Amino acid sequence: MAFLEVNNLKVYYPIKGGILNRTMGHIKAVDDVSFTIEEGKTYGLVGESGSGKTTTGRAIIGLETITSGEVIFQGRDITDRKSQTRKMRKDIQMIFQDPYSSLNPRKRVQDIIAEPLRNFEKLSRQQEKKRVQELLEMVGLSPESMVKYPHEFSGGQRQRIGVARAIALKPKLIIADEPVSALDVSVQAQVLNFMQDIQKELNLTYLFISHDLGIVKHMCDDIAIMYKGRYVEKGTNEDIFQHPQHIYTKRLIAAIPDINPANRKKQFHYRQEVKREYEQFYDDYFDQEGLAYGLKPISKSHLVALPEKG
Numbered sequence: 001m002a003f004l005e006v007n008n009l010k011v012y013y014p015i016k017g018g019i020l021n022r023t024m025g026h027i028k029a030v031d032d033v034s035f036t037i038e039e040g041k042t043y044g045l046v047g048e049s050g051s052g053k054t055t056t057g058r059a060i061i062g063l064e065t066i067t068s069g070e071v072i073f074q075g076r077d078i079t080d081r082k083s084q085t086r087k088m089r090k091d092i093q094m095i096f097q098d099p100y101s102s103l104n105p106r107k108r109v110q111d112i113i114a115e116p117l118r119n120f121e122k123l124s125r126q127q128e129k130k131r132v133q134e135l136l137e138m139v140g141l142s143p144e145s146m147v148k149y150p151h152e153f154s155g156g157q158r159q160r161i162g163v164a165r166a167i168a169l170k171p172k173l174i175i176a177d178e179p180v181s182a183l184d185v186s187v188q189a190q191v192l193n194f195m196q197d198i199q200k201e202l203n204l205t206y207l208f209i210s211h212d213l214g215i216v217k218h219m220c221d222d223i224a225i226m227y228k229g230r231y232v233e234k235g236t237n238e239d240i241f242q243h244p245q246h247i248y249t250k251r252l253i254a255a256i257p258d259i260n261p262a263n264r265k266k267q268f269h270y271r272q273e274v275k276r277e278y279e280q281f282y283d284d285y286f287d288q289e290g291l292a293y294g295l296k297p298i299s300k301s302h303l304v305a306l307p308e309k310g
């Protein structure tokens, strides 16, 4: 039995218009996406802005209405949020992208971290304080942090507070939506390493959402590349980085900056190779079905990426 199973997930948003505000069509934010995650592993969802990563994560946790498909968590169907038990809701938590806006600026750290505990567990004042202290210690912050407000912390520290809140209920699955993209590069590595440590310590499973393939390479066991709500390619970390099949994946890999001077020549040649393949693919694509897809071939640079070939 897979730990988390997502089958044929679709999330469509209606496009309203006209004087009667009728539904004129749909934005297919997630369009027929399926994957499984094994316990204790990290599954990466990668793609450019608007590809449907966040919607996928939010749909799993019940924050978006699912148009069709199913979500099975530890053998139980949790597609419909109403059917989720309190226990299931505790078991899946989310870490948000922006540690600056996701923490309530008017609340003290103690109240921020204790909020899920207050919703789900009946603890005495004393027990709650002890638990918050333990959580702060776990994420590497001092007990004095309890009485401070979010603005008194750096971005990396705030994301640690976000993690402390997410793990307060001892969840099993954490959906981490771009957890480090709002942070300085120098702090990103610290937070990512810390997330890996805590994963081992608590046997957590991650659904890791990112637009940054370099980070995903570092973090994820299995990876799916998304484009316009659909999968372009999925596989193990090795499949994706050592043997990418799709030109879109190859372009993303070619775009990862390599700061090691020893690799520059290799990377230059790889980029040239990918560019040639992309141009060939682009020509084939527009010969066959360019107009059907509704894209005007204005110039090659006009396109960020192309959909799956055939």
Ligand SMILES: Nc1ncnc2c1ncn2[C@@H]1O[C@H](COP(=O)(O)OP(=O)(O)OP(=O)(O)O)[C@@H](O)[C@H]1O
Pocket: 013, 027, 028, 029, 030, 047, 048, 049, 050, 051, 052, 053, 054, 055, 056, 211
């Ligand atoms: N509530 C909504 N109503 C209508 N359209 C939406 C809504 N939420 C998302 N979308 C659309 O769904 C598509 C997928 O959005 P989503 O946020 O999942 O992408 P993403 O890959 O996470 O992008 P980003 O990295 O920029 O957050 C986009 O075209 C977006 O405009």
